[in-house]
Amino acid sequence: MATPGAKLATLPEAAALAAGASRIVLGGWSFSRRPLRMAMEWVIRGLRFEELVVMTGGLETDLLLAAGVARRVRSFYLGMEALGMGPGLKAGAEVVEETETSLVLGLNAAVEGVSFLPLPKHHGEALSRMRPELKAVRCPYSGAEYWAIPPIPVDVAYIHGWRADPRGNVVLGGHKGADRLLALAARRVVVTCEELVDDIAATGLEADLTEPLVDKVVHLPGGARPGGCLPGYEPDWPALLEYVGLERGAVTEWAKRGIRMGMG
Amino acid sequence: MKSDIDTAELMVWLMSRHLARAEVVQLGLASALNQVAALLAHAVAQGQGPAVEDPAGLTLSRAYRSASLSRSERAAQQGAVRRFEAPEWITQMMPRLAGRMGQFVRPLQIDARGRINTLQIADAQRRPRRFAGLAGLAELAEIARPFFAYLPRQDRRCFVDEVEFVVCDPLAANPDPNARIILVTDLAVFEFTRADTRAVSCHPWVSKTALREATPAAVIVEDATVTPLPDADTLRLLREQVDPLGIRNIEFLYGKDRRTGLLKLYADEAARPFFGAHSEHRPR
Numbered sequence: 435m436a437t438p439g440a441k442l443a444t445l446p447e448a449a450a451l452a453a454g455a456s457r458i459v460l461g462g463w464s465f466s467r468r469p470l471r472m473a474m475e476w477v478i479r480g481l482r483f484e485e486l487v488v489m490t491g492g493l494e495t496d497l498l499l500a501a502g503v504a505r506r507v508r509s510f511y512l513g514m515e516a517l518g519m520g521p522g523l524k525a526g527a528e529v530v531e532e533t534e535t536s537l538v539l540g541l542n543a544a545v546e547g548v549s550f551l552p553l554p555k556h557h558g559e560a561l562s563r564m565r566p567e568l569k570a571v572r573c574p575y576s577g578a579e580y581w582a583i584p585p586i587p588v589d590v591a592y593i594h595g596w597r598a599d600p601r602g603n604v605v606l607g608g609h610k611g612a613d614r615l616l617a618l619a620a621r622r623v624v625v626t627c628e629e630l631v632d633d634i635a636a637t638g639l640e641a642d643l644t645e646p647l648v649d650k651v652v653h654l655p656g657g658a659r660p661g662g663c664l665p666g667y668e669p670d671w672p673a674l675l676e677y678v679g680l681e682r683g684a685v686t687e688w689a690k691r692g693i694r695m696g697m698g
Numbered sequence: 699m700k701s702d703i704d705t706a707e708l709m710v711w712l713m714s715r716h717l718a719r720a721e722v723v724q725l726g727l728a729s730a731l732n733q734v735a736a737l738l739a740h741a742v743a744q745g746q747g748p749a750v751e752d753p754a755g756l757t758l759s760r761a762y763r764s765a766s767l768s769r770s771e772r773a774a775q776q777g778a779v780r781r782f783e784a785p786e787w788i789t790q791m792m793p794r795l796a797g798r799m800g801q802f803v804r805p806l807q808i809d810a811r812g813r814i815n816t817l818q819i820a821d822a823q824r825r826p827r828r829f830a831g832l833a834g835l836a837e838l839a840e841i842a843r844p845f846f847a848y849l850p851r852q853d854r855r856c857f858v859d860e861v862e863f864v865v866c867d868p869l870a871a872n873p874d875p876n877a878r879i880i881l882v883t884d885l886a887v888f889e890f891t892r893a894d895t896r897a898v899s900c901h902p903w904v905s906k907t908a909l910r911e912a913t914p915a916a917v918i919v920e921d922a923t924v925t926p927l928p929d930a931d932t933l934r935l936l937r938e939q940v941d942p943l944g945i946r947n948i949e950f951l952y953g954k955d956r957r958t959g960l961l962k963l964y965a966d967e968a969a970r971p972f973f974g975a976h977s978e979h980r981p982r
Contacts, residue, residue: 452721463753463756463784464727464753464754464771465771466754466771469759489784490727509831510831510832510833510834510857511727511830511831511833512828512830512831513728513829513830513831515727516727516728516730516767516948516960517960518956523828526828527828528826529828529831531817531831532831532832533832533833533834533835533836533837534784534788534833534837535788535789535834535836535837536833538784538785538788538789539789541785542785554852556836556840557836557837557840557869558836559836559864560817560832560835560836560863560864560865561832561836562819563863564832604960608755608771608775609754609755609756609771609781610756610781610782610783611756611783611784612783613783614783615783615784615785662771664771664772664775668768668769668771668772669768671768671961671964672959672961672964675957675960675961680958
């Protein structure tokens, strides 16, 4: 049996697990609980991986594309909402298009170990034009047509939460996103957290992620800045807008400066 | 001559009247006008209007609250009866809401047949330039009846003869022969049916000539009536309680003005104690 502290890791140790990976997924949603300090670490270390998966892709996605950390991104929504687009997305990027439903189905297929899950044909008309590799199937019972959405297995999921204990029990705080599904679809799960407590059970809170799912825990206060992590802090719009206005070549320096200033 | 109401206020009020008939309003990401309209519908109905699903927290709530943009996640938690996980909302809840869900979507393009594009348009060199994405538009098109869309700045680049890429086709997705799409713009209100597309009403300060020039030729505008205006009490509710900081105006700002407006809004929201729930004053 692992000792309670065996999952505790340093930021560099945890960051290195993404090196050369085929597919990395980042938790959070919109400006909430994005693992931005981890993303900055990859940028300043010049780390590379193949595919980034995000439900909604915001600053973290833009930064990783602009810096060349991720070669392509898979998502159903990219952009920084009211704030516009950052330099990574403005420059154009390789995108594997998804819809909300197809992405959930693909991740669920990975969790369940099946070769596909069916998406109703009429929900996937636009998707199939962007993804010509998708195959159509016919239901053996009803005869209805579906798009067969293949599994999206993930090498490592990086999730930023509010509280965690050394065993890997995690309370996300704020928006739950799809983080439990992302963790289930991943071979390894790294959690960065605002607060490290001895035992989540003793806090009276129910864990969103439980210890059998989590491989590494990194105590990383401010790890979602300049985004938000409720109940602790909210997004820093001036910092986000500063990023939006950057040239693509300036993002690495922005990440270095952000780390020096404790932003993330 | 324009009366004591601006375009943003008129659009929000028009949108709120449509949303008031829904059981659940989905706010959508980055959609200030839809948010303000939903909260106005809720306030006008004194809490008996639609419940609000807010993607900023993925919550369902009936709390009276003011509109929020930079603090939207915290606002979304006000009075929330549940924080959903995204897969639960997307694949389990949304399909159950057919005919009961309302949401105004801001398309990149909408065409004379009501088809929606949120994904890509060609740049000057005819290369596809990508925008937000496919999101959940195909799913929404099937459950939102009528389907609602809005354009803060209607012109021939966004209201087009044919969209460059069809993300969803709400009339085709709806099996009802009387399926409709409602489009609210800064110039007029349009209705799309299987029979035709026409301007239902033209805003009082917009000429028919200006409307014709900004509208695809296949759309009938000639018999549009004049858009009615909200009463003074509703305007007061909007300005003083639902959207005292003017979040609705963000969607009408572009370039440097937009950046300045966003920073001011952030400062205004940060300077106040959290004002999400306006429990201190009951709506009419």
